[in-house]
Amino acid sequence: MPIQIWHASASKQQAGQLETACRQWLTDEEQQRAARFRQPTSHNQFVVGRGMVRQLLGRRLGVDPRALGFQQSAHGKPHLDGSTVVEFNVAHTSGLVVVAIGQDRRLGVDVEGLDRRIDLDIAKRYFAASEVRWLAAQPAAEQTQAFLRIWTLKESFIKAIGTGLTMPLDQFAFHDLHSPHPQLSFTDERLPSAKKWGPAEQWQSHIFQPAAGYIAALTVHADQRPQITTQPWSSFAPRT
Template sequence: MQLQIDAHQVHLWHLYVPEQDDPADHQAGNHALMALLTPEEREKHGRFHFARDRRRYLMTRGLIRSLLSRYVPQVAPADWRFENNEYGRPRIADAPVQARHIRFNISHSASLVVTAVAAEREVGVDVEHTTRNAPLEIAGHFFSPKEAQALQQLPAVQQPSRFWDLWTLKESYIKARGMGLSIPLDRFSFDLDGSGSEAIGFEHGLEGDSADRWQFWRMQPDDAHAVALCLERARDGREPRIVCLRATPLLASVEEFQGTVTRRSAGDRSPASAR
């Protein structure tokens, strides 16, 4: 079945990585996924030391190839080729005409892979496992002075949650820009206490972008993960429809679910949901 997406939608795919392979489908499933990979991808898969890392890599590659072929069925999953831009962000190489409107971004934690798919607009996504200890000590190095100060002023019990909110938002932005850590994380800010009308603010010395260009959402797909989504605004100003889906690597099973968009980012306190 072909999937349709337009410039006013974002499809946010969630793929959970099991702790261990299911013996019932391990051999057949892995064989089907490995058949989609290029020789270079198979070599990279074999270099991972831990089985869980190999499993996550294999499932992720299978998912993105299967996904793209659902949107562009003229290309078989095994036939997609990818390249990295100068900052290391993956993109479709030699994209056929039917795929040139597709934008995608991938993020993963230990147990959850999230893939954002959009049309004609840049998109970035980040997911973090929030049950691990938040490295609050790095806030002074990677957050803006304003963010770090606001974080410190919170009660201790609230600081880990705020840390993950800020971290995922920042990661989603630099991934949407496609420039990675070449953009200093301390040169732009998010005011999550919300008095301004813009979701993102740029510090002195960071140029080349406009705060009005981007929209942000924070989400909680389950009790153990935080997700942030960054999306380039539509030229006509229409709000996007965010469709949240659970998937398997080969898309043998797809389930849409609602309500994971829990909060809009700073400056917009209106209720949000996966509409």
């Protein structure tokens, strides 16, 4: 079964028609959580993200979206209650939400706006040496996008394994970074993280542009590159 990636705009200011529609699938607890966000863009990202996940998973599993139960791993990665084999992950940034859904395999997704302000010193402090060298070799005008290319890939991997930033970002690296399918490696195969999550060849990554002005990355645990579909989502007439 292919991995489905859905994306939807989230209002940066006052909630719009999409946010209003998504609220119908949120639980009372989620409604209360959404109300605690002070910034409109954060509030809307949460509402759209949860609404998308509930509607898409409910449709896929044939259940009421509000009846779905979620749990979180020790590091905060959400997953469905029960023994379902459906795997999903959500990413959001100002103005956009992305949801990836697969089956029987770990996956993670991340998205960033290309207008995001970056600090290249972060790369020097936290990225793997090979990634720092590749970034430094890019033309100055392309370094923001190059940085975000690496950043979304790294985020997608640590979201797939569910460790958050407890796994140091310099313990793994991505190569062939100009490709839409960069390859993961571990900087030292003797490290516990490499032994736990390797071999690196069993991870597949994909860089894509879900909407104009954004860059996103998906990383999946799979021996071979899976089929991936990417499409816009509408709460009014979604298709799966």
